[in-house]
Amino acid sequence: MGLENRSDDNIITTTVDKVINWGRKNSLWPMPFGTACCAIEMMATLASKYDLSRFGAEAIRFSPRQSDLLIVSGRISLKMMPVLKKIYDQMPEPKWVISMGACASCGGVFDTYTLIQGVDQFLPVDMYIPGCPPRPEDLIDAVMQIQRQIDSGELPKGTLSDANSASVTG
Amino acid sequence: MSEEENDTTSSGKSPVVFERVKEQFQDGVLDLSEEFDELSLVAHRDSVYEILEFLKNDAKLSYDFLVDVTAVDYSQMEDVLTKYDYARFMVVYHLYSYKTGDRLRVKAPVHEKELSVRTVTSLWKGAAWLEREVYDMFGITFENHPNLRRILMPDDFEGYPLCKDYPLRGRGERETFDFERQNA
Numbered sequence: 001m002g003l004e005n006r007s008d009d010n011i012i013t014t015t016v017d018k019v020i021n022w023g024r025k026n027s028l029w030p031m032p033f034g035t036a037c038c039a040i041e042m043m044a045t046l047a048s049k050y051d052l053s054r055f056g057a058e059a060i061r062f063s064p065r066q067s068d069l070l071i072v073s074g075r076i077s078l079k080m081m082p083v084l085k086k087i088y089d090q091m092p093e094p095k096w097v098i099s100m101g102a103c104a105s106c107g108g109v110f111d112t113y114t115l116i117q118g119v120d121q122f123l124p125v126d127m128y129i130p131g132c133p134p135r136p137e138d139l140i141d142a143v144m145q146i147q148r149q150i151d152s153g154e155l156p157k158g159t160l161s162d163a164n165s166a167s168v169t170g
Numbered sequence: 171m172s173e174e175e176n177d178t179t180s181s182g183k184s185p186v187v188f189e190r191v192k193e194q195f196q197d198g199v200l201d202l203s204e205e206f207d208e209l210s211l212v213a214h215r216d217s218v219y220e221i222l223e224f225l226k227n228d229a230k231l232s233y234d235f236l237v238d239v240t241a242v243d244y245s246q247m248e249d250v251l252t253k254y255d256y257a258r259f260m261v262v263y264h265l266y267s268y269k270t271g272d273r274l275r276v277k278a279p280v281h282e283k284e285l286s287v288r289t290v291t292s293l294w295k296g297a298a299w300l301e302r303e304v305y306d307m308f309g310i311t312f313e314n315h316p317n318l319r320r321i322l323m324p325d326d327f328e329g330y331p332l333c334k335d336y337p338l339r340g341r342g343e344r345e346t347f348d349f350e351r352q353n354a
Contacts, residue, residue: 113331
């Protein structure tokens with residue numbers, strides 16, 4: 001930009017959206033929805049060895065109103081699905097959803113009368129993680145991919161309309 | 171378990187608990203067996219409550235802890251069906267004695283046409299939820315139970331999923347799941 005030519009080296013110009021997205025991607029606040037063994041791997045991801053705080057996502061919120069990344073880690077039954085949907089609905093936009101592991105993504109080995117065969121039937125899932133359970137590296141990879149999505153200005157799948165969340169676009 | 175001390179099973183003699191129950195309830199006891207060091211007692215549906223009460227309150231036996239209440243659907247096991255007059259279900263009680271360290275399994279055959287057993291919540295309060303689970307999964311009702319409704323499945327669920335004739339993938343609950351209503 002022409003403005004930068006006339007200023008010192010320590011001044012850059014950008015757009016507000018770029019700055020906001022840069023902040024968003026580096027401070028994702030996950031809402032954990034751990035119902036099974038995937039939650040154990042999620043806990044390991046947050047603990048000191050894998051240390052999700054290296055990616056700015058260590059501020060786990062148990063209130064959906066304070067979080068913007070829903071991590072569905074575990075099997076979801078028909079009885080639990082309304083609870084999960086209610087929690088998702090309470091999260092402020094923009095919000096992202098990770099479906100962690102085989103059970104959340106497709107029902108896994110539990111092809112039974114009581115289990116939701118994939119939470120994407122009811123929630124807009126942005127990132128699927130395969131595995132039973134996935135390793136912590138896989139969860140870190142999913143978080144990093146979400147960060148890349150945010151950085152590129154891509155809208156989360158659950159965005160109601162472009163007009164409602166114009167500030168997300170880059 | 172400490173059967174060697176209390177129940178003289180190793181010498182081929184019948185365990186003490188079997189002797190005691192047999193002399194108290196002649197007709198109420200249908201079968202006594204010991205396999206893999208586990209004692210099993212099959213009791214008539216109408217006298218199972220009295221037998222459990224006796225096992226709990228007897229000072230010597232003192233089976234004071236109810237470990238579990240569950241049920242089994244024997245509809246596909248011909249040998250068991252013929253043995254117990256085609257009773258489809260068995261309600262199973264697992265007992266433990268803190269005093270002697272002994273365990274005992276008490277089973278009661280239940281026919282499909284009179285699908286109920288007297289509740290044991292008056293003996294063990296902890297039986298309430300266990301019996302609710304049996305009702306939820308098998309449809310067996312418990313007379314005089316204080317709060318007999320489903321415990322795991324949704325309240326409006328139809329059918330009893332642990333019955334052998336219930337299809338594993340359900341009867342279309344997953345497909346017809348009325349999400350909006352559930353979420354209201």
